[in-house]
Structure formats: structure tokens, C-alpha cells
Amino acid sequence: MKPLYLGIDASTQSMTGTVIDCGTSTVLLSESVNFEKDLPQYATQSGVCVSPDNPLEVWSYPLMWLDALEMLLGRISKSVDMKKISAVSGSGQQHATVWLNSQSAFSPYDISKRLSENIKPFLSREKSPVWMDASTSAECREMAEYVGGEKNVLQKTGSIMTERFSGAQIRKIFKVEPENYADTKRIHLNSSFMCSVLCGADSPIDYCDGAGMNLMNIGDFSWDAEMLSACAPNLAEKLPKLAPPAEVAGNISAYFCKKYGFGENVKVVVFTGDNPSSLVGLGASSAGGAAVSLGTSDTFFCSAKNFNPVENAHVFCNPNGGYMGLVCFRNGSLAREKFRELMGVDWKFFDETSFENYAPVNDGKIILPFFVDEISPKISSAAPMFFGFCSADSKQSRIRAFIEGQVFNIYLQAKKLGSIPEKIVLTGGASKSFGIARTFADVFGSEIYRLETSQNSAALGAAIRAASRDYELAGLESSFCPLIHVCSPRPEAAKVYSEKLKLFEDKLCCACKF
Ligand code: XUL
Numbered sequence: 001m002k003p004l005y006l007g008i009d010a011s012t013q014s015m016t017g018t019v020i021d022c023g024t025s026t027v028l029l030s031e032s033v034n035f036e037k038d039l040p041q042y043a044t045q046s047g048v049c050v051s052p053d054n055p056l057e058v059w060s061y062p063l064m065w066l067d068a069l070e071m072l073l074g075r076i077s078k079s080v081d082m083k084k085i086s087a088v089s090g091s092g093q094q095h096a097t098v099w100l101n102s103q104s105a106f107s108p109y110d111i112s113k114r115l116s117e118n119i120k121p122f123l124s125r126e127k128s129p130v131w132m133d134a135s136t137s138a139e140c141r142e143m144a145e146y147v148g149g150e151k152n153v154l155q156k157t158g159s160i161m162t163e164r165f166s167g168a169q170i171r172k173i174f175k176v177e178p179e180n181y182a183d184t185k186r187i188h189l190n191s192s193f194m195c196s197v198l199c200g201a202d203s204p205i206d207y208c209d210g211a212g213m214n215l216m217n218i219g220d221f222s223w224d225a226e227m228l229s230a231c232a233p234n235l236a237e238k239l240p241k242l243a244p245p246a247e248v249a250g251n252i253s254a255y256f257c258k259k260y261g262f263g264e265n266v267k268v269v270v271f272t273g274d275n276p277s278s279l280v281g282l283g284a285s286s287a288g289g290a291a292v293s294l295g296t297s298d299t300f301f302c303s304a305k306n307f308n309p310v311e312n313a314h315v316f317c318n319p320n321g322g323y324m325g326l327v328c329f330r331n332g333s334l335a336r337e338k339f340r341e342l343m344g345v346d347w348k349f350f351d352e353t354s355f356e357n358y359a360p361v362n363d364g365k366i367i368l369p370f371f372v373d374e375i376s377p378k379i380s381s382a383a384p385m386f387f388g389f390c391s392a393d394s395k396q397s398r399i400r401a402f403i404e405g406q407v408f409n410i411y412l413q414a415k416k417l418g419s420i421p422e423k424i425v426l427t428g429g430a431s432k433s434f435g436i437a438r439t440f441a442d443v444f445g446s447e448i449y450r451l452e453t454s455q456n457s458a459a460l461g462a463a464i465r466a467a468s469r470d471y472e473l474a475g476l477e478s479s480f481c482p483l484i485h486v487c488s489p490r491p492e493a494a495k496v497y498s499e500k501l502k503l504f505e506d507k508l509c510c511a512c513k514f
Contacts (some may be wrong), residue, residue: 006460
């Protein structure tokens, strides 16, 4: 009998567990707990809360994540023989910080109580600022200035100072809540917090997720003393140690053996960020791999051998060694949804009818497709901007220009990271759209693929990482992430789009803040 491996993804809206069987190369089960629906007592919307006074302030609750973990394990243990699980790993939404008043919050747990009851007394803040929080522009400026400018921050950490990254968030809390900051003995990321909870011991932050903090020196994978001083006093002693992504954090805590039936020697491999984990779960972590996740926000990510930091993009570490590039776009599915409503059409019209028999043309009609301020590139907008349209233009041509605008923007930002990939895996809800897939193929000149089965790629990536203790990662990726070819670039599109892209870039540059 071959062992099973469990991957847990603690993402923004839900927590997902995926169990894989390496004997049969099958995903045995995938279960999800939805924060808003399954845990209504926390009153989140899509897993987060937005401040009524400041829409840029967005947070979630670590105790909710713990209740979700127990609910998830309860559901999984009804269908899986938990004794067969040999190792667990996981991933979490990047950048979110968890604030604790002790470094030994995680053990021993009182089994008669829930995890959330066990951990509650150790939280120095009940809220965790999450990646959707953009309220730290002042702190970004201050930290960049302290270290001699954004170029230095970029070289050291792989990203310019970024509002949602943990460093600026920590500095803000230090400034606004100095007592909470002083009381805090440990600041975890969502990923290292969940890992610590499972091990019942304070666990490291892995290099991949550590790179999303603007605090880790990405050249030597250590906390950067200058960035730490720029952020807040005595920070080094409040941060966990950093560890390579394959490190075993420990054995699973007895609490989970007694309550959910795990065996005693289950290894817990350090958790990582959801994006590095998805790189693995999409089978894209080896050289040349690239993927676009079309979700609430759109994300482009690719594996990269060398460290090539550029503004507007982020360099993280790759769980498979080397680096990964990532660009995050705020105007993803919500913008698509709003534009569809604006056009007054259904999804079939939006992503099929509008693209039927469509051959790209450079008709000079451009849309900058932003409904909310975009972060890549930084541009303020509360509505799409139309250029070259007249009232006679059809809904189809507007929809096509809108989707082209989204893909043009992703292309331009991705290009800055280096080479344009030959092959792109599309994932996320909108990846099923024919029109979007076709536009990606034509604009990027790349072959477009989708996963054969729709999985939560971060949870699958986590299960694969757990299994990579016993099996080779590349082999696991090809067994568990079979791809379907969706479409090829049309040769006639290349010239048309290279011209239209220039036009788009001009409009974009004029609209950009800098
Ligand atoms: C990446 C980012 C998001 C979150 C979402 O920098 O902020 O993709 O990781 O979970």
C-alpha cells in the first residue's frame, strides 16, 4: 500500500484540502470550507472585512482560519483513512500576518477545546491584514526612503515597496498600535501560522512566501537587517526563522492524531504562499513554465532560473528551486463581470458569441479595462477608458477590445519579467472562456493549455510538495497535472497585435500615475 499525502490551501475565500494517492497517481479527494457561507459568525464577505471608514483597509480573522481547518479535517476524515496519510503540507494567501503574544502559543493543546479556543489567548491582534489591504502607501514611502530608494528595495527583496506586502503592514501596525506591537512576540504569515498550528510548534517561514514581505534579502534568503530597521524596532526577534521550502517543520501534533485520526509520525513540510504552491499544482515549476490564474484578481506567474527584479512585478522563490516571477492585476474577474453587465449581455455572448469567427484587426479601437485602481501598472481609474470608438460600434467589438485590453496589459507586464513563454497554462474560473484563451494565444504567440481536471491548484501543489519528500517533484507534476491543449497562436495575429499593442501602450503610458 502506497501512502497518501494531504495539501491544505488557506486562501482568501475558503480553505481547501486535497488528498493524493501516489500509488494510483490520482487525486483521491478535494474538500473545501467556504468562510462566508460555512462560518457566518465571523461576518466576512468573501472571507474578508473592509473598513467602513477606509475601503483600503481589509482584514480577516486567524481564529476563523482555525475553525475552518477543523471543519475541513472533520469532513476529510469522513471519507479518507487518515492513518494512510504520510505527510502534509500547505499554502496560504500571501502577505497576511498573524500577531501572537508568545512564541510558544502552539502546544500543548487542550483536546477538549477547539483550536481557536486554544490559540485565542495568544493572539495580540484578533485581525490579520490581508493582501487586499492597500492602506500603507505612507509606510511604503518611509521604508523606501530609509534604505535609499525603491531601486535598493527591489534589488534586496525582489519587489519595490508594495502596500499589501507584510513589511509595510507591520510598520503601519507598529505606528498605529504601538502597544500591540510591543506586546507581540511572534509575527507569522498565514502559511507559517497554519504550519505551526499543525505541528504544535513555532514553524519557519519558507523562502517563497518570505519573499512576499519586502523584508527578506532574496539574494541570500536571510532577513535583511536594513529592511527590518526600516520597518519597525526589534523586528528580528519577532519573526520566525526562514527555511527552504522542502524543510520538514516537524511531526503533526497529537491533537490532530486524537481528534482526526492521523498516524503519529506524519511529517509536516513547511507551508508556502498560494502562488508558489500553484506554480507546482499547475505543473509549471520547471524551466519555462508559466501560468495565468484568472480569478478575483488575475495573476501571471512563471518559473525563472535567475533573479531578474523589475518594477511592477515580484520575484519570489520557486518551490522547485530558483525563482518565480509574479504580476498581480486587481482588475480580474470582477472587472469582466462589470463590463458584461455594462454591455447587458450574458456570459455566452460575452466569451463565445463575441469571438466567433473573429480574426484580430488593428482598428485603432482600444479600451483600458480598469474599474478599480490598477496596481500593475499603477493607474487610477473607476471605469474603462474607450479610445477610437463611435456610437455605431457593436457590443461585440467593445467586448473584444475590453478582453484584448486585459490581455495586452498582462502581456506588457509579463514581458518586463524576461522572455515570453512558449506555453501558458490558464487556470481559474475565466480560463474556461474560449474568447479569452484565444486572445491569450494570439497576443502572447504562445500555446495555451488548461488542466485536464479542474483542481484547486494551490492545494494540489501543497499535496505534491508533501509527496516530494518521497518522490521526484517533476514526475509528480506530470502525473498529477495533465494538461489539455486549448489553442495555438494564429500566425496572422502576430503582426496585427504587435501594432495594436503599441497603440495600447501609448494610451496606457498617458494614463499611468508614473
Ligand atoms: C500575490 C497576492 C495574491 C494573494 C492571493 O502577491 O497578493 O495573489 O496571494 O491569495
